Amino acid sequence: MLFIKCPYCGIRSQNEFAYGGDATVKRPELNKEISDKEWDDFVYNRKSPRGKHLEFWHHISGCRQWFKVHRDTATHEIFKTLKPHEEL
Amino acid sequence: MTQEFRLKDEGLIDRSKKISFKFNGKKYFGYEGDTLASALIANGVHLVGRSFKYHRPRGFYGVGVDDPYALVQLIRNNETIPNIKATEQELFEGLEAKSVNCWPNVNFDIGGINNFLRIFLPAGFYYKTFMWPKSFWYRIYEPFIRKAAGFGVVTHEHDKERYEHKYEYCDLLVTGSGPSGLASAYSAAKNGAKVILAEDKPRFGGSLLTSEVTIGNQTGKEWADKIVTELKEMPNVVVKNRAQVFGYYDHNMLVMSERISEHMPKTEKFMPKQKLWYIRAKEVVISSGSIERPIVFGNNDTPGILLSSAAKEYMKVYGVLVGKKPLIFTNNDSAYETAIEFKKNGINPIVLDSRKELNSDLITEAKNLGIDIKFEHVVVNANGYRKVKSADIAKISEDKTNLGKIENIACDCICVSGFWTPTIHLASQSGGKTKFNEDIDAFIPSQSKQNETTVGSANGIFNLNDTLKNSFEAGYELSKKITSKENKLSVPAVVEKKNSKHDKFWCVPLPKGKKYKRFLDFQNDVAVSDIELALREGYRSIEHVKRYTTLGMATDQGKTSNLNGLQLVSNIENKVVPEVGHTTFRPPYTPVSIGAIVGREVGKHSKPTRKSPMHSWHEKNNAVFVDAGLWLRPRYYKKGNETLFDASKREAENVRKNVGVCDVTTLGKIDVKGPDAAEFLNRVYTNAWLKLPVGKARYGVMLREDGIVMDDGTTTRVSENHYHMTTTTAQAANVLSHLEYYLQIVWPELNVNVVSTTEQWAGAAIAGPKSRDLLQKLFPETDCSNEGLPFMGFIETKLFGVYARIFRISFSGELAYEVNVESDNGNFMWEKIIELGEEFKIQPYGTEALSTLRIEMGHVAGSELDGRTTPFDSSLEGLLSKKKDFIGKRSLQKEAFISPDREKLVGVVPLDKKTSIPEGSYIVRDANAKLPNPKLGHVSASCWSVEYNNPFSLAIIKDGKNMIGQKLFALSPLKKKSIPVEIVSSHYVDPKGERVRS
Incomplete structure (x- = not known):
C-alpha cells in the first residue's frame, strides 16, 4: 500500500485516496472548434509509461482535494506531490 | 504411554504440565511447550503424511517454518483446518490432528502405488498426458487429479473464528529475535526509537536457544532472555512472539500475522484466532536468520x-x-x-x-x-x-x-x-537486489530499494561476534537518523567456537x-532426474524450470x-x-489464513449500512428491504400473505388512484454555492441553466466527456447563489468527485463550492391525484394551489413549526411533491404525512412500485443509463442545448454516436397482454432463427402496468424510433421464454405529461 503525501493533509495511506488519471492532459477550452483528433487525444489517448508519470489523485476520504503525484509506475516511488496548479 | 524418545531433563518444555492429544485417532501425551512435531517424535512417531505426487511416506525434516513435510489437518473447536505445519503447531490439551494426502490411512496409502509407477510420472507429466483427448480433461482428468492431489481438505462451513486487523506505525521494525534481531532492536530502543520486534516462534532468541556461546558473562540464552525482558518493559517497544512478518510491500508497509489463540483450546467466545498487522515502518531490520x-x-x-x-x-x-x-x-x-x-x-x-x-x-x-x-x-x-x-x-x-x-x-x-542459506525473502520482496556470495554458496541481499537493512545470518554472516557488532551498529545508526539521539551501547564480548x-x-x-x-524438493517430489529431464527438453530459464517441474512451488516455497x-x-x-539467477521471491513467506486477510469485514461488517431516519417506521410497518448501494430501502410493505408482485401492484395502483408516499432520503444531494454557480451548472448539465429563476427546479442531464450519460436529476435554485442538486442514489459519490474535479482542476477560476448534503435531509415523495389535498393539510398556511406552487416550483416553509422545503417534482408521472426536512425531523414528517394522509387513503410505497410508476411513464433510470447510452439513445436529446458548450458535447458529434443503427429507448408490450418479459431478454425478429440469433437490443426494465393492467417493458433496440408498431420477439434463453411482442412508445402512460402539471 502506497504512502501518499496530500499537499493539504500530509502523509496518509493509499486507501484514503482515489486515482484520477494522467495529470498532463488539459481539457480543451469551452466553445472552441477542435479536430476529432484533438478531442480523442483529450478523451481517450493516454500514454502508459514505464517510469515517471504525473498523475492526479483525489483525497476522497480526507480533504476531498484533487492534487498531482509524480510517481514511478514501475517502482511506485513517489518523487513529489503538488497542488493542481503547481508545475513540476 | 511412555515417551520413549524424551530426554530426562533437557529442554525448555514444562514437564510438570502433561498434555494429551490425538493423532490419527490415537491418543498420546506431550508437555506444555511442545509442538505437535516434538510430541510425536517423543512418542516415536515419524510417519506423518504422504508426499504430493508419489505418496511417499513423510516424516519431519525441519523444526519450524523450514519444514516441507509435516503438514496435517487440525481439528480445533469442531473446525477442520488444513495446511497446518506440525512443526509450528503448539500442543494444547485435546488437540486433534490427522495426516493428509493419504487414503485409507498413512500407513497403507493406495496412492503409494504412484511411487512404483514413477517412471510414468516424470516432470511435466500432467502437461503431456492429459492433453488428449481434449474432452477428457474436464470430465475425467481434472476431477481425478483434484481428488488425488492436495494437502488436506478445506471445510465448506463458514469460518466461525474471529480475525482482527491492526494498523501500526513505528520507527524500526525488526523481523526475527535471534542474536542480530535482539541486538538491533535493543540498540535502537535504547536510542529512543519506537521499535516493533517480531518473532515467528513462541520463544525468543533464535539460534541463541541452541548454540553454546557466551555473551558478556552469560550464556546465549540467558542474554536473550535478559534483553527480551528489558525490551518488554520499555514503553517505546512492542515485542511480539508467534508473529510472522510475511510480506514486504511498497513504501515500507509490512504485513505480519500474529497467532493469538491457535496454540490453545478456545475458551473465550470473542478471542481472535489471528491478528493481521499492517505496519508502516520508517526503517526495517531484516534479521530473519538462515535455514x-x-x-x-x-x-x-x-x-x-x-x-x-x-x-x-x-x-x-x-x-x-x-x-x-x-x-x-x-x-x-x-x-x-x-x-x-x-x-x-x-x-x-x-x-x-x-x-x-x-x-x-x-x-x-x-x-x-x-x-x-x-x-x-x-x-x-x-x-x-x-x-x-x-x-x-x-x-x-x-x-x-x-x-x-x-x-x-x-x-x-x-x-x-x-x-x-540466508533467508532473504523479505529483503528481496522489498524490491532490493541480491548477489551470490561465493564464500557461502548462497544469495545475500545487496542493494536496498526501500529503507531496509539486513543483518546477521540473513546477510550471510555466520559468526556471533560480527553479527552482534553489526547489529548493534545498525540499530544505533538507524535510530539516530530518526531520533537524532546519540546514546550508543557498547557491544558485549562474545566467546564462541570458530568454524572451519x-x-x-x-x-x-x-x-x-x-x-x-534423489530429491531436491521434498514437498513437491521433485528429484534430480526431473530437473535433468526438463533441461533435456529445452527448458532454460529458471522460472520455466520451476513451473515445469514444480521445483520450489507449493506451501513451503522451496525454503x-x-x-x-x-x-x-x-x-x-x-x-x-x-x-x-533465482526465481522471484513473492509474499507471503508462509501460508496465511484467508480469514486473517479478510479480518472483521465479513457478513454485515463487510460494508457500512446506511439507513434513512424513517427506517424504524418502515421496519414496524412490515417493509421488506432491498440493498440500494449501501442504503437499505423499503422494496415493498407487505400486507398479510402478499407477494412482491401483489404488494407493489397495490402500492402503485394507489399512487395512480389516490396518493402514496415514498422515502426518497437516499437520493444524492449536493449544495452548489457561489457567484458562479449558474455558470458552473450550465457547463455541467447539457441543458440551459443561466435563466433558472430563484424558487424553481429544473431537470438536468450530465454527461461524461466521452458523451455517455453520467447521471440525471433535478436541481433547484434556492437563492441567488445557492442551488440544491439531486443525483441518483447510485451515482451520488461519483457526481460529487466529478464536480470537484472540474472546480479544482479544470475551471478553478469559477467561484463555486460543492458539498454533499445527502445525510442532512430526509425526503418524502408524495405522489398521486390527491397529493395536493394532502399537502394543503400538511401546510395549511402555505398556498399549495397550482398557481401558488406550480410544476417545478419550490418553496421554503414550515411543517408544524419545522423547517421544510417543498419541491413540486415528479418521478412517478403523477401530480407529486417532494418534501425535505432536516434529517432529525424525518420521522416526524413521515408520521405526519401518514396521519394526515389517512383520509386520502395514503399508502407508503417502496422501490418496486416506484419502478413500476417510472417504467410505464418511460422515465429513464439506472437500467437505461447504464454507462453505454448517449442522450440520443435514452430519448434525452431534447435536453441538449445547441447554444452553449457543456461537458461531453464534442463527443456527441462522433460518427458512431449519430449512427441510425444505435440502440434507442422504446416500450415493449407482449401481444397476449399477459406474459411478463424477463429483464435482460433479447429483442429479435425471428424467434427461431439459427443461433446466434441477430439481436436488435435488450429489455432494460419490466413492470406490470397498473394503468393498463398488462405487462410493460422498456427496451433499448436498434433504430428504435422507426420500430414502433413492429411485431417482434423477446427471447430469454435463461428463463426459457420466447414472447411475441409489439414495440410501442416508451411513454406508455400520459405521453403529454398533463398529470404532473394538473
Whole structure:
C-alpha cells in the first residue's frame, strides 16, 4: 500500500485516496472548434509509461482535494506531490 | 504411554504440565511447550503424511517454518483446518490432528502405488498426458487429479473464528529475535526509537536457544532472555512472539500475522484466532536468520532423515531425541554441534564429513569426546520405507565424482547439514537486489530499494561476534537518523567456537548401475532426474524450470530446495549459479489464513449500512428491504400473505388512484454555492441553466466527456447563489468527485463550492391525484394551489413549526411533491404525512412500485443509463442545448454516436397482454432463427402496468424510433421464454405529461 503525501493533509495511506488519471492532459477550452483528433487525444489517448508519470489523485476520504503525484509506475516511488496548479 | 524418545531433563518444555492429544485417532501425551512435531517424535512417531505426487511416506525434516513435510489437518473447536505445519503447531490439551494426502490411512496409502509407477510420472507429466483427448480433461482428468492431489481438505462451513486487523506505525521494525534481531532492536530502543520486534516462534532468541556461546558473562540464552525482558518493559517497544512478518510491500508497509489463540483450546467466545498487522515502518531490520540446506542423496526423503540443526533443536528446546542410532552427514562444522549434543545425552553418533580431515574448535571437541568421525565419507542411499533403517555409505574422491566401496551401516536417523542459506525473502520482496556470495554458496541481499537493512545470518554472516557488532551498529545508526539521539551501547564480548570452511558439495553422485531417486524438493517430489529431464527438453530459464517441474512451488516455497535446484541447473548448463539467477521471491513467506486477510469485514461488517431516519417506521410497518448501494430501502410493505408482485401492484395502483408516499432520503444531494454557480451548472448539465429563476427546479442531464450519460436529476435554485442538486442514489459519490474535479482542476477560476448534503435531509415523495389535498393539510398556511406552487416550483416553509422545503417534482408521472426536512425531523414528517394522509387513503410505497410508476411513464433510470447510452439513445436529446458548450458535447458529434443503427429507448408490450418479459431478454425478429440469433437490443426494465393492467417493458433496440408498431420477439434463453411482442412508445402512460402539471 502506497504512502501518499496530500499537499493539504500530509502523509496518509493509499486507501484514503482515489486515482484520477494522467495529470498532463488539459481539457480543451469551452466553445472552441477542435479536430476529432484533438478531442480523442483529450478523451481517450493516454500514454502508459514505464517510469515517471504525473498523475492526479483525489483525497476522497480526507480533504476531498484533487492534487498531482509524480510517481514511478514501475517502482511506485513517489518523487513529489503538488497542488493542481503547481508545475513540476 | 511412555515417551520413549524424551530426554530426562533437557529442554525448555514444562514437564510438570502433561498434555494429551490425538493423532490419527490415537491418543498420546506431550508437555506444555511442545509442538505437535516434538510430541510425536517423543512418542516415536515419524510417519506423518504422504508426499504430493508419489505418496511417499513423510516424516519431519525441519523444526519450524523450514519444514516441507509435516503438514496435517487440525481439528480445533469442531473446525477442520488444513495446511497446518506440525512443526509450528503448539500442543494444547485435546488437540486433534490427522495426516493428509493419504487414503485409507498413512500407513497403507493406495496412492503409494504412484511411487512404483514413477517412471510414468516424470516432470511435466500432467502437461503431456492429459492433453488428449481434449474432452477428457474436464470430465475425467481434472476431477481425478483434484481428488488425488492436495494437502488436506478445506471445510465448506463458514469460518466461525474471529480475525482482527491492526494498523501500526513505528520507527524500526525488526523481523526475527535471534542474536542480530535482539541486538538491533535493543540498540535502537535504547536510542529512543519506537521499535516493533517480531518473532515467528513462541520463544525468543533464535539460534541463541541452541548454540553454546557466551555473551558478556552469560550464556546465549540467558542474554536473550535478559534483553527480551528489558525490551518488554520499555514503553517505546512492542515485542511480539508467534508473529510472522510475511510480506514486504511498497513504501515500507509490512504485513505480519500474529497467532493469538491457535496454540490453545478456545475458551473465550470473542478471542481472535489471528491478528493481521499492517505496519508502516520508517526503517526495517531484516534479521530473519538462515535455514540449513540439505545434501542430496538417494532416497533422501525417507522419514527419519532431517536437518541436523533441527535434530539439535529437538534435543535442546524440546528434550526429544530424533533417534538413538544417529548418522550425521555434513559438509561443514555446524553439524558437529548436533553430534556433541547427542553425545552429551548418552547417544553415540557417527559423523560422515565430506571434507578431508581437518581440525577446528568443534571438530577437536568432537574428537575429544570420542565421536566416530569418517572424513571424505558420504551417504549414498538411505534404506527403509516408512522409517530409515540403514544407510549405504562410501568414501568419496576429492573431486566428488567417484565413490569408493559401498558399506551398509544401521541407523535410525540421518541428520544432514549442507551449510546455510540466508533467508532473504523479505529483503528481496522489498524490491532490493541480491548477489551470490561465493564464500557461502548462497544469495545475500545487496542493494536496498526501500529503507531496509539486513543483518546477521540473513546477510550471510555466520559468526556471533560480527553479527552482534553489526547489529548493534545498525540499530544505533538507524535510530539516530530518526531520533537524532546519540546514546550508543557498547557491544558485549562474545566467546564462541570458530568454524572451519565448509565444503562446496551438495549432491552425492549415483553409484554405477543404481537409479536412486534423489530429491531436491521434498514437498513437491521433485528429484534430480526431473530437473535433468526438463533441461533435456529445452527448458532454460529458471522460472520455466520451476513451473515445469514444480521445483520450489507449493506451501513451503522451496525454503530448503531452491539453492540445490539452482546448483543442479548451473552444473548441467556449465554455468555458475549467479548466471542462472533465482526465481522471484513473492509474499507471503508462509501460508496465511484467508480469514486473517479478510479480518472483521465479513457478513454485515463487510460494508457500512446506511439507513434513512424513517427506517424504524418502515421496519414496524412490515417493509421488506432491498440493498440500494449501501442504503437499505423499503422494496415493498407487505400486507398479510402478499407477494412482491401483489404488494407493489397495490402500492402503485394507489399512487395512480389516490396518493402514496415514498422515502426518497437516499437520493444524492449536493449544495452548489457561489457567484458562479449558474455558470458552473450550465457547463455541467447539457441543458440551459443561466435563466433558472430563484424558487424553481429544473431537470438536468450530465454527461461524461466521452458523451455517455453520467447521471440525471433535478436541481433547484434556492437563492441567488445557492442551488440544491439531486443525483441518483447510485451515482451520488461519483457526481460529487466529478464536480470537484472540474472546480479544482479544470475551471478553478469559477467561484463555486460543492458539498454533499445527502445525510442532512430526509425526503418524502408524495405522489398521486390527491397529493395536493394532502399537502394543503400538511401546510395549511402555505398556498399549495397550482398557481401558488406550480410544476417545478419550490418553496421554503414550515411543517408544524419545522423547517421544510417543498419541491413540486415528479418521478412517478403523477401530480407529486417532494418534501425535505432536516434529517432529525424525518420521522416526524413521515408520521405526519401518514396521519394526515389517512383520509386520502395514503399508502407508503417502496422501490418496486416506484419502478413500476417510472417504467410505464418511460422515465429513464439506472437500467437505461447504464454507462453505454448517449442522450440520443435514452430519448434525452431534447435536453441538449445547441447554444452553449457543456461537458461531453464534442463527443456527441462522433460518427458512431449519430449512427441510425444505435440502440434507442422504446416500450415493449407482449401481444397476449399477459406474459411478463424477463429483464435482460433479447429483442429479435425471428424467434427461431439459427443461433446466434441477430439481436436488435435488450429489455432494460419490466413492470406490470397498473394503468393498463398488462405487462410493460422498456427496451433499448436498434433504430428504435422507426420500430414502433413492429411485431417482434423477446427471447430469454435463461428463463426459457420466447414472447411475441409489439414495440410501442416508451411513454406508455400520459405521453403529454398533463398529470404532473394538473
